[in-house]
Amino acid sequence: MVKRTRIKEVLDSTAYGSEVTIKGWVRTFRNNQFIALNDGSTINNIQAVVDFNNTDESLLKRITTGAAVSVTGELVESLGKGQKVEIKAKSVEILGDCDPETYPIQPKKHSLEFLRENAHLRFRTNTFGAVFRVRHALAFAVHEFFNKKGFVYMHTPIITASDAEGAGEMFKVTTLELGNPPRNEAGEIDFKQDFFGRATNLTVSGQLEGELAAMAFGEIYTFGPTFRAENSNTTRHLAEFWMIEPEMAFYDLVDNMNLAEVFIKYVIGYVLTNNREDLEFLGQRLVEEEKQKPQNERSELGLIEKLEFVTNNDFERVTYTEAIDILKNSKQNKNKKFQYLIEDWGADLQSEHERYLVEKHFKKPVILTDYPKDIKSFYMRLNEDGKTVRAMDILVPGIGELVGGSQREERLDKLTKRMDEMGIPTEELWWYLDTRRFGACEHSGFGLGFERLVLFTTGMTNIRDVIAFPRTPKNAEF
RNA sequence: UCCUGAGUAGCUCAGCCGGUUAGAGCAUCUGACUGUUAAUCAGAGGGUCGCUGGUUCGAGCCCAGCCUCAGGAGCCA
Numbered sequence: 001m002v003k004r005t006r007i008k009e010v011l012d013s014t015a016y017g018s019e020v021t022i023k024g025w026v027r028t029f030r031n032n033q034f035i036a037l038n039d040g041s042t043i044n045n046i047q048a049v050v051d052f053n054n055t056d057e058s059l060l061k062r063i064t065t066g067a068a069v070s071v072t073g074e075l076v077e078s079l080g081k082g083q084k085v086e087i088k089a090k091s092v093e094i095l096g097d098c099d100p101e102t103y104p105i106q107p108k109k110h111s112l113e114f115l116r117e118n119a120h121l122r123f124r125t126n127t128f129g130a131v132f133r134v135r136h137a138l139a140f141a142v143h144e145f146f147n148k149k150g151f152v153y154m155h156t157p158i159i160t161a162s163d164a165e166g167a168g169e170m171f172k173v174t175t176l177e178l179g180n181p182p183r184n185e186a187g188e189i190d191f192k193q194d195f196f197g198r199a200t201n202l203t204v205s206g207q208l209e210g211e212l213a214a215m216a217f218g219e220i221y222t223f224g225p226t227f228r229a230e231n232s233n234t235t236r237h238l239a240e241f242w243m244i245e246p247e248m249a250f251y252d253l254v255d256n257m258n259l260a261e262v263f264i265k266y267v268i269g270y271v272l273t274n275n276r277e278d279l280e281f282l283g284q285r286l287v288e289e290e291k292q293k294p295q296n297e298r299s300e301l302g303l304i305e306k307l308e309f310v311t312n313n314d315f316e317r318v319t320y321t322e323a324i325d326i327l328k329n330s331k332q333n334k335n336k337k338f339q340y341l342i343e344d345w346g347a348d349l350q351s352e353h354e355r356y357l358v359e360k361h362f363k364k365p366v367i368l369t370d371y372p373k374d375i376k377s378f379y380m381r382l383n384e385d386g387k388t389v390r391a392m393d394i395l396v397p398g399i400g401e402l403v404g405g406s407q408r409e410e411r412l413d414k415l416t417k418r419m420d421e422m423g424i425p426t427e428e429l430w431w432y433l434d435t436r437r438f439g440a441c442e443h444s445g446f447g448l449g450f451e452r453l454v455l456f457t458t459g460m461t462n463i464r465d466v467i468a469f470p471r472t473p474k475n476a477e478f
Numbered sequence: 479u480c481c482u483g484a485g486u487a488g489c490u491c492a493g494c495c496g497g498u499u500a501g502a503g504c505a506u507c508u509g510a511c512u513g514u515u516a517a518u519c520a521g522a523g524g525g526u527c528g529c530u531g532g533u534u535c536g537a538g539c540c541c542a543g544c545c546u547c548a549g550g551a552g553c554c555a
Contacts, residue, residue: 031514045515052512065505080513106489106505107516113548114489168554205555230553231479243555339551351551404555449555462548474546 004070008041011085013075020087021072022046023095025124028107029063035092037071040123043130043277047086048073059092065107066098066124112465119469119478127285130278131466134271135454141270142223142244142450145263151246152217156206158225161198162428169229170201171239202227206245207445208379208432211408214247214443215435221246223450231473235462236399238451240471247445253381253390253407256444257317257367260394260403264365264453265311271457272307279304279458286459299398300363303459306397315365315394318357321345323368326361327353348375351400358395365396378418380406392446399456405446412436 005020013020024039024046032052036045048071052060063069073089080086104118105125115122122128146153159173175195176182184190191199206222213220226243246259271279283303290298301309318326327333327342327349340350349368358366370388373380380389390407409415415436419426426433454466464470469478 028514028516030517031512033512034514034517036515047515049513078513080515082515101506102488104488108489108504109516110489117547226555228554232553233479233548234551234553235549237554241555245555401555447555452555 006041007037007039007044007046010046010075010087011042011044013085016075016077016085018075019072019090020075021070022048022087023068023070026063026065026067026069026098028065032060035063035069035071035089037069038124038129040129040133043126043133043281047078047080047083048089048092049086050089050092055092059094062094062097063092064098064100064103066100066103066105067094068096068098069093070095112462116464116470123468126281128465130275130281131454131458131460132468133278134275134282134458135466137271137275138267138454138457139223139450141267142221144270145266146219146221146246149219151219151221152213154206154210154213154220154222155224156203156209156222158203159196159200160203161196161200162208168204170204171227171229173200173202204228205243205447207247207447208429210245210247210445211432211443212435214249214445215439215441218250219246219248233473235464236452236455238463238467238470238472241463241467242450244448244450245445247443249441249443251407251444252442253369253392253444256405256407256446257369257392260392260405260446260448261315261367264394264402264448267453268307268457269311272304272311279307282458282460306459307457310365310396313364315367316362317367317369319370320349320368320372320388321370323349323353323357327356330356330361332356332360346372346374354395354400358400359397363397365394365402368393368395373418376406378422378424379408379415381409382414382418390444396456398461399452402452402456403446403448405444407442407444410436410440410442412440 003021004023007022007024010020010022022037022039024037027036027038027045029035033050035048035050037048038045050060050063070093071087071089072091073087075085076088078084078086105121110125112127115125115128123132143153174191176189176191176193182190182193184192191197194200203226205226206224210220210222222243222245224242225240227240228237229239230237232239246263248256248259251259286299286303299306324342324345324347332338333342338350338352338356340347340352342353357368358364369390369392370383371391371393372387373382373389376389376391380391382389392403392405393401394403396402409418412433416426416433419429451463451466455461455463458466460466464472
């Protein structure tokens with residue numbers, strides 16, 4: 001059996017005269033002799049030239065867009081313009097036919113909306129090929145970064161019993177019969193008879209379990225699927241998404257911010273050096289797309305310039321209180337251009353405010369810290385002022401919140417007091433509180449939405465286009 | 479969930495004030511051409527106008543309800 005060479009390797013080769021075998025999917029077949037073939041190893045196609053005068057007519061007819069073919073031939077310098085090398089085909093074998101009458105992907109521009117409805121085939125387009133190679137590179141860089149720093153990768157449970165984290169609506173997990181569940185004497189569904197002997201849900205965060213592990217390994221991270229049953233219909237929310245959650249003992253909020261910033265710069269830097277061609281294509285795609293927008297709505301920087309800017313510049317760090325001052329004194333606020341005007345300290349920031357800070361005022365990623373306790377979660381460490389907590393959110397242009405994190409409240413009395421105030425049942429989270437009873441220490445962590453990172457890095461604008469098979473309200477096809 | 483907009487050929491879209499046989503480009507098919515770059519040229523086929531009901535002599539177009547999608551908001555990562 002002849003060994004297959006990946007197209008990326010062939011395109012980089014100068015071994016003219018040697019024989020190679022490539023296998024891939026036909027992108028176009030031009031002029032009855034030029035096959036543009038792609039195997040996913042690179043965004044670039046290789047051109048295989050068929051001698052149509054000496055090739056069976058019935059074989060030529062089967063070389064159609066989308067067909068899987070194997071080509072064996074001689075690697076030669078290309079006679080035509082547009083590519084350096086090509087393959088002079090000696091033999092072409094159709095591995096899998098593709099009926100052009102019914103194959104949805106045509107050699108033309110398709111709308112992202114159409115491709116979303118054909119998510120099973122969209123990997124075969126340039127755009128989605130590039131997006132998912134970048135996604136892979138980012139995921140790999142995440143593990144490489146933490147591994148180099150000595151973090152332990154924890155797999156926290158996907159099915160959880162706690163319904164107490166307050167991170168959003170949860171999906172129920174049950175084996176009970178939906179139409180006729182067993183009931184107790186009070187007429188309520190009797191979860192004692194369920195698979196786990198209690199009500200369970202899909203996880204909304206691995207943080208609480210992550211904290212337990214950090215109290216032994218020092219530094220850990222999780223990277224896994226997360227589920228939110230919110231009826232969210234936006235370009236930045238999914239019902240099933242992947243989240244990275246580092247948790248570090250002996251880190252205060254500043255250590256936490258430093259880690260998050262270095263981390264983001266590292267993974268983006270990895271893609272800048274390893275996925276150059278994909279980024280160039282995605283950057284070009286973005287330019288084309290923005291041509292339809294009015295001048296003042298277009299990005300100032302190209303995709304690669306934007307990513308280089310992020311890796312080369314410090315993120316802006318401001319407290320919530322300073323941010324409120326900036327917003328309050330902004331022209332937008334004074335001219336009542338905000339839909340929600342900033343009046344008093346304590347209000348939650350709306351998307352328009354975050355966007356103003358990031359895109360108009362600072363024009364770079366911003367880390368907002370020390371939010372009012374009333375708009376943040378129970379586990380965040382209370383500041384000396386008694387009003388604010390050691391929270392930090394990282395906001396980036398075009399996406400908004402990329403990271404949400406905090407220094408955790410390690411003082412048992414303050415934590416339980418806060419839980420009581422917010423109606424979080426302490427008895428259900430006894431195991432979490434045990435970390436505050438047995439060797440508690442200063443610690444911090446954050447959560448980063450992986451798809452939002454992919455969005456930012458690829459310049460795509462809809463989160464459903466950076467995950468293979470998006471799960472959103474009314475959509476679980478594929 | 480709320481606001482706004484959209485749904486017409488495989489895809490992208492046009493369709494006038496409600497009027498006779500619903501169009502274009504691309505794709506597909508047939509033929510020609512053969513160093514092309516989303517090849518080109520000629521011809522052909524292709525429609526449940528999102529669904530249901532209503533108004534009307536007559537509805538792709540008007541009205542009501544529903545479904546789906548997109549953008550924005552909320553929830554958040």
